[in-house]
Amino acid sequence: MTLAVDFGSTFTKVTAISDTGIIGTAKAFTTIETDIREGLHTALTELNRQTGALDYTHRLAASSAGGGLKMVAVGLVPALTAKAASMAACSAGAKVVKTYSYELSDDEAGEIYDINPDLILLSGGTDGGNKDVILHNARVLGSIDRDFFVIIAGNKSAASEAAKIIGGNAVICKNVMPEFNTLDIMPAKDAIRALFMEKIIEAKGLGEAAKIFSTPIIPTPLAVFEGAQLLAESLGPLLAVDVGGATTDVYSMCTGMPTLPNVTQKGLPEPFAKRTVEGDLGMRYSMDALVDVAPELQAYQGNCIADPSFVPAPGSLESEYDAKLCGIAVDIAVERHSGHLERVFTPFGETYYQLGKDLSPIKYIIGIGGPIVYSGNPHGILENAIGDGQEILKPKNPKFLIDKKYIFGAMGLLSRINRELALRIIENECMEV
């Protein structure tokens, strides 16, 4: 018997799993302001009411409470180490609020102060390559009066000096781009996970709660990421979209190699399992970009800002507004996640460069999260993920599934101890719409 817990920003969700499947789920408000264990207790009491008292052999947890793992990525060239750093942070389940390149300016330092991240991933330079910029950026970061941690994953020849400049809160790991165009994001991902476990959980007031669990608490998006990876083992290449209150996350599991003739792949190699997070596309806390597309919903935005926990009644006008906004979030987030074609003119005529992943052959798109799943029209919302495969390489002709019971994260957690069971459950629980 396994208990999976997700400490979300609003709700703490609990799932009881036996050898045959899910036997109960419950939720309660997250109580991070007082003691996060209170909300957990309320949710567990409700779960016990459904299932009777259970004896859990494994207790697993993920958390996005307290703003999740808020990160900033810093690199040198935008398309190279800055992108590599952002990819590493995304793959670790962080909410990457912003990515910076070249020498940080005073204004940017002020911006980072305002973002107040938990963690900064500092890269720049291949091993033996540029040192000046990472050292400059270490000085800038060292002078920002905030309590963030810094993981240094840049030019190894400058790493220890950069760590000295930053002081106590810096950790060194391997370069995200040791050689030109070679990605090595696992060490940075591991370092992020370790810091999250050792320091950030504590700082967010989850230290005591962490002791209840048999494995360390991981960031919720990482658990969802692993759930999507799991499902791809049986469904093949897929895309998952999770629209939330503050961000929209997109996960792709595919090589994304060019499928069109006369197209050459360019830029950094793309990871098979890729996550992107859009911090400006959220249903409640970051609606500006969405309302730009649907200006008629400005008044509604005002209501949402006044009450971010607002959940519209099914069938209401507000629920239609939310469905509209959610569709826009899916459209933009999937567009940004998708690769695109760049036309180049050569002496022999036109040819195309592909940057990023070609998602046009993707066969399944999975909708995750309340705004899609409870919208009343998940199919209509997910259709926004489709493109014509011309310039932006969005999926062309996929089937749509939804994570009906919000179990992706729980199955991601479970997959760490019982992959086979987790796969069986996730296959059963995904529903075509």
Add this chain to the structure above:
Amino acid sequence: MNGKTLVMGVIGADVHAVGIKILSHAFEEAGFNVVNLGVMVSQEEFIEAAIETAADAIVVSSLYGHGEMDCRGLREKCDEAGLVGIPMYVGGNLVVGKRNFAEVEQTFLEMGFTRAYPPGTTPEKGIEDISKDLGV
């Protein structure tokens, strides 16, 4: 290793892949740290690679006869990107047909290249010059 890093590749839409392999291998044997970008390399890719790797020089190869068009503006873009004065070398079959090489050389020097080489130049000749220019 002589501590010098060279970024090299075949510029433009040029797909001739054999020469650059031989060239990069020869420079590595001679002690250079070589970042080989392969074929079909844009000006931007040369520059971005040179920034990240703190390259000491850029070596451009062009074999299909359109080198002049592909190389124009590279020096200015380097200046703009902060690679002010970085040595730049170019060789291969730079132009179509058999134009007088002195003239071709002049064109490329005016475009900001440190040295330009005629067809059939051996890698050894390049190694000798670049070693001298970079002081190794």
